[in-house]
Amino acid sequence: MHDYKDWDSFLYYFSASSSQSFLKKCYHLQHLESAEQKSYENSYPFIYYLEHGQIYYKQAELAPLLIKPILLFYGLVHLIKACILTVDPNYPETTTVLAHGVSTRKRKKQQYHFFHDEVKIQKSGLFPYMGEKLFHMKHLEGEKTNMRELLAQIPELNQMFIQTEGKQTFLQMNQQDHVHLLPKEILDSFHMTEARFIEYWNNGNTADIQGTDEQFIHFAVNSTCLNDLLPIKFNMENGQLYFPRIKNSLNLFPELLIHYLLLYNLSMIARYETEWWSELIKMMPNQDFPFIQSFLNITSKKGPFLIYQTLTKGKA
Template sequence: MTSLDKKYLQAYLPFYSTSYTQKYLLRSYQEQGITEATQYSFSNCYPFISYIENGLLYLKQASKIALQIKPLLLYYGFTHLLKACVLVVDPVYPETTAVLAHGVSTRKKKKQQYEFLMDEVKIQRNGLFTHLASKMFHMKLSEEKYSMITLLKEIPELSSIFKRMKGNLPQLPISLHKGALHIDQTVLNHYHMTKDRFIQLAARKWRLPIDLENISEEDNLIKLGLIEPMSKNKESLLPFRYDYLLDIYTLSLQKDAPSQTLPDMLIMYLLLYNLSMISRYEIDWWTELFKEMGHQDLPFISGFLDVAEFKIPMLVGEWLTGREV
């Protein structure tokens, strides 16, 4: 475990105190105007701690086992942590059995010449995925499909793998300095947009808090001032994503893909769900993947699992601490 991992795991330590956790839940419920907030904060205290404890246990074990088994432990560990998050914003979870399903489906039978990168998952109307999207991120997702390659391209820590394997970068670096986004002209060239059209895209479609009175240009840089300061939750600047390895913000070049504005935690869930299903039920293909090593899929799968191992506790920890008063 690296020092970076330990730093982010410390975000969870206060939750092992029932008095702290009860007060944490109470504040959240009161801010949402939930009736019987006190009662819910006491009744959900132990389930919340159990989700955290078990989720981190799965993740810690995932760091010690073979790559072939890693998707299962990462998926279940992540699911436990997400259920803790849902309890923060939904005190009656699970209110119905409908929210207990995965909320995602994938092909039951893989085609010949199957490629993971070209595989898809489909969002279901009900289930954990759609429930946490609604409760945690206030998103109403349609029953659409996401391909694995479009999801992987939205993970900035994988950009170097895409560069070496595919010959291009799916993300370009963006600077955030003194409350302003510094965007290089290269980004506009990739988007085939003028400055004014890009600003319209950012303000209207992406709904970023741009200060239209605080926009300037300097040395091929466009500086977009933000009305609101950065919150602790890095998801607030989507589709600009944070690269935890390089300590920079990036912007995806997939401007027409629905995955571009999908929060990092939802992207992680979709990828881990599919990999956990494949490792369980497509055992012939999964075994061949590691034995033959002839698939282009393996570097991307291995790279993603490495990123997921350290990024999941960071993302969840930041979401939880971002709700503290």
């Protein structure tokens, strides 16, 4: 979790011999046929996906807000494709996996409010494909979610929600030695007794509950991979773990998927809703602007970090 060093962490992969060795290890771990040959064939495509992704992100740092979501979205798409290549040596086998895999309303209604805008997961395309291949998530087709629900899944935006709505979206878990302490007010938020919460948590989570006291539930975090800790999330700005205050199916979505959905919709808006997007940037009429600006600042740093986590899980 803590060995990430910005883009320098990816430098190892920027050589044909290193990328081939890494891919061969990935394929052997999955007992895939022709690991040697496939790793040789995919070493350069793997490097190029990473390289293209990095270029998009670095250009986004320099670009005006008007086009930043487009650059960040396509940067993330290329990095995701590199991750998929580590688990699917034949990617892309068909053109269906090249579509975005999500859709949004093309024409926005009058009095449009970004928070209420929805995205819908499609049957095929990159989003459901990476959900299945990278995170073993199936049957996502038809699920809908709105932008507020997605933004509420980003722990770094917790303070923004406090400032604008007067309520927390996450509870910070303070660390004491090797134990993380979750305030017991989570029981009220989840409408659970202590015994019920422990039963709920022990159903498949890798962070063990060590015990409780009057104020806190004690967790021992045994994994450095964020996806193993869900619904606990990592705040990259302060290095602390956070627990969502609201029980929601999105809590179990890896954060990489959350960033993809938000960036997809923002990139579509930046491309096709020119009037609304320009007015938002120039007029800043409501809370949409600070949330969008904050999220773009966060994802420009956290997107590559989440990719690095996904890329190296069980392979480092």
